Amino acid sequence: MTPRSVRVQLFATCLVDQFFPAAGHAAVEVLERCGVEVLVPPDQTCCGQPAFNGGFADQAATMARATIDVLSRTDDPVVVPSGSCADMIVNHYPELFAGDATYGPKAKALAARTYEFTQFLVDVLGVELPASPSGPTLAYHASCHGLRGLGLREQPRRLLRAVAGARCADLPDAETCCGFGGLFAVKMGPLSGAMLDSKLDAIARSGADVVVATDVSCLMHIGGGLHRRASRVRTRHIAEVLADPAHD
Amino acid sequence: MTESAAAFHRRIDTALADAALRQALTLTTGRLSGGRTAAFGALADAEACRDDARRARADAVSRLDSHLDQFARAASARGAAVHWAETAGDARRIITDIALEQGVRLAVKSKSMATEEVELNEALQHAGVRVVETDLGEFVVQLGGDRPSHIITPIIHRSRQYVAALFTEKLGAAPEDVADIPAMTALARRVLRAEFLQAGMGISGVNIAVAETGSLCIVTNEGNGRLTTSLPRVHVALLGLERIVPTAADLAAVLTVLARSATGQASPVYTNVITGPRRRNGAPGGLEADEPDGPEQLHIVILDNGRSRLIGTPLEEILHCVRCGACLNVCPVYRLIGGHAYGGVYPGPVGSVVMPGLHGVEGWSELAHASSLCGACRDVCPVKIDLPGLLLAVRREAAAKQLAPFWIRAAMPAYAAVASRPRLYRWAGRAAALLARAVQRGGWIRRLPGPLGAWTASRDFPVPASRSFVEAHQARKEAAR
Numbered sequence: 001m002t003p004r005s006v007r008v009q010l011f012a013t014c015l016v017d018q019f020f021p022a023a024g025h026a027a028v029e030v031l032e033r034c035g036v037e038v039l040v041p042p043d044q045t046c047c048g049q050p051a052f053n054g055g056f057a058d059q060a061a062t063m064a065r066a067t068i069d070v071l072s073r074t075d076d077p078v079v080v081p082s083g084s085c086a087d088m089i090v091n092h093y094p095e096l097f098a099g100d101a102t103y104g105p106k107a108k109a110l111a112a113r114t115y116e117f118t119q120f121l122v123d124v125l126g127v128e129l130p131a132s133p134s135g136p137t138l139a140y141h142a143s144c145h146g147l148r149g150l151g152l153r154e155q156p157r158r159l160l161r162a163v164a165g166a167r168c169a170d171l172p173d174a175e176t177c178c179g180f181g182g183l184f185a186v187k188m189g190p191l192s193g194a195m196l197d198s199k200l201d202a203i204a205r206s207g208a209d210v211v212v213a214t215d216v217s218c219l220m221h222i223g224g225g226l227h228r229r230a231s232r233v234r235t236r237h238i239a240e241v242l243a244d245p246a247h248d
Numbered sequence: 249m250t251e252s253a254a255a256f257h258r259r260i261d262t263a264l265a266d267a268a269l270r271q272a273l274t275l276t277t278g279r280l281s282g283g284r285t286a287a288f289g290a291l292a293d294a295e296a297c298r299d300d301a302r303r304a305r306a307d308a309v310s311r312l313d314s315h316l317d318q319f320a321r322a323a324s325a326r327g328a329a330v331h332w333a334e335t336a337g338d339a340r341r342i343i344t345d346i347a348l349e350q351g352v353r354l355a356v357k358s359k360s361m362a363t364e365e366v367e368l369n370e371a372l373q374h375a376g377v378r379v380v381e382t383d384l385g386e387f388v389v390q391l392g393g394d395r396p397s398h399i400i401t402p403i404i405h406r407s408r409q410y411v412a413a414l415f416t417e418k419l420g421a422a423p424e425d426v427a428d429i430p431a432m433t434a435l436a437r438r439v440l441r442a443e444f445l446q447a448g449m450g451i452s453g454v455n456i457a458v459a460e461t462g463s464l465c466i467v468t469n470e471g472n473g474r475l476t477t478s479l480p481r482v483h484v485a486l487l488g489l490e491r492i493v494p495t496a497a498d499l500a501a502v503l504t505v506l507a508r509s510a511t512g513q514a515s516p517v518y519t520n521v522i523t524g525p526r527r528r529n530g531a532p533g534g535l536e537a538d539e540p541d542g543p544e545q546l547h548i549v550i551l552d553n554g555r556s557r558l559i560g561t562p563l564e565e566i567l568h569c570v571r572c573g574a575c576l577n578v579c580p581v582y583r584l585i586g587g588h589a590y591g592g593v594y595p596g597p598v599g600s601v602v603m604p605g606l607h608g609v610e611g612w613s614e615l616a617h618a619s620s621l622c623g624a625c626r627d628v629c630p631v632k633i634d635l636p637g638l639l640l641a642v643r644r645e646a647a648a649k650q651l652a653p654f655w656i657r658a659a660m661p662a663y664a665a666v667a668s669r670p671r672l673y674r675w676a677g678r679a680a681a682l683l684a685r686a687v688q689r690g691g692w693i694r695r696l697p698g699p700l701g702a703w704t705a706s707r708d709f710p711v712p713a714s715r716s717f718v719e720a721h722q723a724r725k726e727a728a729r
Contacts, residue, residue, distance in 0.1 A: 012717050014667070018677050019710050021717035028721065040721045043670035051660050053621060054652065055643030059664035066668040148623035177580050181620025183656065188257075188618055189702025194264050194584050195620070196707060224707035227692050 007037040008077045008120070011067070013085045013216070014046035016237075020216040023237035027081045027117055030242045034127050038079075041070045049088040053182050057096065061103075064093055068106050071114075077124070078114040081239050083146015083214045086116040091149050116146055117239055118214055122155040129162045132245035136234075138164050139171040139208030141199070141222065143215040147175060156214050156238055163245040169208040173198070180221035196225045203233055209248070211235045249653055253614035256591055260618070263585035269405055273586050276404045281577040283512020284628060291508075301505045302631040304498035305568040308459070308490075312559065312567075315459040315492050316550065322462030326524030326536075328546040336366035336553050343368060343451070343484055344375045346547055350482050352377055352448035356440075358466065358473040359383035360453025361399050361571060362486045362551055365593045365606075368451070379451075380443045382472040384436055391418045397587030399594060400510050400573035405586045408432075440472070450476035450543065454487040456502050456570065457548075460495050463523040464548065467507065467516035474518050483525065483543040489550050490567040502570055505630035509572035522546070554606035562641035566601045568631045575625035575635060581618050590615055597625040601638040604645075613646035655699050674716065681712040 048063030093107040146152035179195025223235040333339035385402040396402030412426035525546035576596035587595035604612035
């Protein structure tokens with residue numbers, strides 16, 4: 001990893017901020033190791049996706065405007081350790097403010113310099129990570145919005161192959177939704193729970209020790225299911241795996 | 249929750265508890281979507297094919313009025329009678345009147361979701377016309393007093409054993425006639441052949457109509473569509489008014505993706521293009537020449553039933569749909585609950601937009617919430633409809649009409665107010681973490697109160713961090729300074 005003069009703003013997302021700070025610290029650590037200076041705007045909150053997906057466009061816009069303001073104080077690229085929240089900023093902010101003379105252009109400018117974490121590492125920095133000689137077996141779950149909204153197919157897998165090599169297990173139906181879907185998990189609880197069951201069965205079949213994803217939202221859901229089943233399988237955000245691949 | 253939403257939730261619970269249904273759905277949706285993947289993989293440029301089909305459909309829908317006028321003129325010039333049905337009731341009345349005027353006692357039908365939509369069979373039977381479904385799946389549905397649960401494979405929810413028992417009971421089938429699927433198919437064919445020969449009317453849907461020629465394209469795999477539209481004296485085709493393309497070249501673009509998306513076939517077994525009934529025009533050639541074959545009469549009933557209302561609304565794009573069913577086959581929700589749970593004629597992602605679109609969000613918006621917005625449907629749509637975007641549009645309309653549950657309507661503005669005020673947000677986060685710590689066990693919460701209990705019914709909930717990432721990060725930076 002060679003030092004570079006790159007500076008980014010980390011938009012941690014509300015779930016990392018409130019529930020999974022370790023993923024945020026790991027993202028900072030990996031980026032800094034790659035020679036990137038990381039700013040963490042202290043007044044960041046939530047991108048507004050829960051309201052947006054619920055059909056509450058006005059409330060979503062309120063949170064989106066706040067987020068746009070927070071992330072527009074500098075022109076530095078924005079890195080998001082979540083495919084879903086990055087997708088919200090990249091694809092849905094411009095749509096949300098399509099007719100807005102003030103926030104429309106701001107939303108477009110922000111969208112153009114926002115990257116999901118692994119996308120930034122691979123597509124922008126082109127980092128090559130060293131292999132870790134030992135560590136747990138990993139199963140990669142492809143989170144939906146990153147996969148289908150941002151085309152995040154190869155980047156996370158390439159990074160995981162680099163650090164874990166043959167310890168990357170094959171997760172059946174890795175690109176099938178885990179059933180989280182934000183409010184969906186509560187509003188359609190039994191349905192969401194049944195989707196989760198299929199995912200947990202696939203994880204069990206994979207034989208992996210750790211489930212890895214680009215989004216803590218899916219991992220919160222999968223992890224809650226694993227814990228309920230008293231499974232020995234653990235969940236880790238991809239930034240945590242890249243920061244410390246040997247961690248068991 | 250509204251009564252229609254509560255009923256939907258009950259149907260979901262029933263479906264989730266049905267292990268046989270789950271098994272049948274997993275098997276067939278897996279086979280169909282696997283076939284689709286292989287069929288598109290074999291195309292040199294699958295994306296370009298989807299783009300072509302999308303363009304053809306978007307062209308048609310963007311100028312629907314003029315294309316429909318052109319279609320009606322061209323079809324009339326070639327001897328078809330064109331009728332306009334604004335409502336389902338109009339369609340039922342028009343078709344029933346034709347049957348009674350023509351003295352029809354028996355009508356055979358090829359598969360058509362539009363006729364399901366307008367509940368045509370019931371109307372005809374009420375008027376004394378016997379109706380026989382001739383698509384094998386629909387034949388089974390009709391015999392069993394069932395309803396289709398998929399727009400392409402209507403008995404996806406049924407097993408071979410079910411059909412064998414049904415044929416034995418209703419048709420008096422001998423054991424060797426229900427020994428395997430080919431034997432059952434042969435039995436159905438014998439029964440249906442006799443009906444075809446006696447029917448005075450054939451009723452079909454239309455996959456795609458062509459504006460420039462007034463043609464109807466009907467695709468089937470069993471050949472029953474061809475018999476239905478050519479053998480009886482009168483053919484009635486029910487056409488959803490959006491199911492049209494401008495030119496024959498556009499039809500080719502749609503056909504390139506239609507069967508591949510539906511079943512994984514490069515082309516359906518039977519692709520019929522019907523341009524007018526039997527006629528003598530005395531013209532030397534082309535579409536104006538004599539047509540010695542086909543029915544004596546062709547009636548085309550163009551059905552609106554709420555479709556034209558969608559033009560210019562956020563749901564307009566759903567009118568591009570070619571009803572291939574690919575979005576059902578990949579939908580993780582449809583794959584779990586099947587079509588009946590959705591409660592309408594059109595299930596799955598497409599149905600969750602079509603039903604509220606045609607019949608209003610009041611009774612149907614809950615369908616659009618039965619999606620994690622995973623986007624698998626958008627990825628396979630042959631005409632690239634942004635289905636998650638349309639589901640969101642339905643949700644927006646429902647939220648604007650105050651149809652969301654009370655707790656969500658109350659929570660959303662509160663959440664937005666907190667999340668747009670960073671200091672309040674930090675304070676609320678700390679309060680929530682303190683509260684959660686009081687009820688947690690080993691870092692997890694096993695039971696949440698109120699509506700959130702739906703989460704903990706099937707999984708544990710994590711305890712918020714005692715210190716948020718942003719605060720912890722700031723502390724780290726200050727310590728390092």
